[in-house]
Amino acid sequence: MDQNASSPAEALAEIQRTQRSAYAHQHLPIWYTPAFIAAVTLLGIGTELHGAARSGTLAAAALVLGLAVAGLSRTTRVRWRARTWTLAAGAEFGAWVASIAVVMGVTGLAIGAADYEPILQRAVIGLVGAAYSALTLRWIERRVLARTAGKVVR
Amino acid sequence: MNLDPVIHAPVRLQIVSLLAAATEAEFSFVRDSLEISDSVLSKHASALENAGYAHIRKGHVGKRPRTWLKLTDQGRAAFADYVTTLQQIVGHPLTTEPHQRTA
Numbered sequence: 283m284d285q286n287a288s289s290p291a292e293a294l295a296e297i298q299r300t301q302r303s304a305y306a307h308q309h310l311p312i313w314y315t316p317a318f319i320a321a322v323t324l325l326g327i328g329t330e331l332h333g334a335a336r337s338g339t340l341a342a343a344a345l346v347l348g349l350a351v352a353g354l355s356r357t358t359r360v361r362w363r364a365r366t367w368t369l370a371a372g373a374e375f376g377a378w379v380a381s382i383a384v385v386m387g388v389t390g391l392a393i394g395a396a397d398y399e400p401i402l403q404r405a406v407i408g409l410v411g412a413a414y415s416a417l418t419l420r421w422i423e424r425r426v427l428a429r430t431a432g433k434v435v436r
Numbered sequence: 437m438n439l440d441p442v443i444h445a446p447v448r449l450q451i452v453s454l455l456a457a458a459t460e461a462e463f464s465f466v467r468d469s470l471e472i473s474d475s476v477l478s479k480h481a482s483a484l485e486n487a488g489y490a491h492i493r494k495g496h497v498g499k500r501p502r503t504w505l506k507l508t509d510q511g512r513a514a515f516a517d518y519v520t521t522l523q524q525i526v527g528h529p530l531t532t533e534p535h536q537r538t539a
Contacts, residue, residue, distance in 0.1 A: 359465035
């Protein structure tokens with residue numbers, strides 16, 4: 283910040299710049315959405331199984347979920363307040379989450395027509411959803427950041 | 437209009453602006469985001485803590501020591517007042533008194 287330029291307008295602009303720069307510095311790890319999708323996929327596969335295989339798969343789902351939460355907790359360097367979100371940013375992020383569901387749903391329909399085993403179907407759906415979410419994560423982060431422009435969080 | 441001298445110092449304004457958007461931020465995140473040195477951040481974080489505006493928490497994640505910074509309720513209130521004052525000044529650009537730096 284310029285030591286000699288501190289007019290009220292410049293100070294307000296500096297606050298905005300600082301907050302937006304900080305948002306841009308925080309990147310969640312690329313594996314976090316695939317990990318959660320993997321946990322949900324394992325949960326779904328577990329419901330298709332019986333006996334020890336079911337218990338083992340459900341335990342694996344819980345383990346993946348636990349590791350993902352622990353990993354996020356270890357790597358997170360800042361916890362943002364809810365008010366950093368704008369309505370437009372929230373809508374954009376919500377649309378992205380919905381798009382993951384759509385991609386997984388369309389994949390399910392596509393492979394459903396091919397008459398695969400239910401477990402294989404769930405695995406493929408999970409794999410496609412995980413890949414889609416990982417490939418689009420940085421893109422949605424940039425979109426959400428752009429939708430926070432002009433907001434000063436107090 | 438008076439601007440809070442604790443917040444109005446340039447580096448402290450950046451630190452408080454960042455912390456206002458966060459529940460809590462790691463020392464290294466604030467340092468990297470603001471592109472300042474450890475010593476500069478330590479100095480200003482201590483000044484904010486002495487003013488009652490910030491809380492510094494030391495802890496560990498695994499075996500690695502980490503320091504977390506957060507604004508206190510008093511600090512959040514002071515920053516909210518500061519921004520309100522700035523917006524009032526900007527909203528009334530015909531003020532006759534020149535703006536004075538207080539820190």
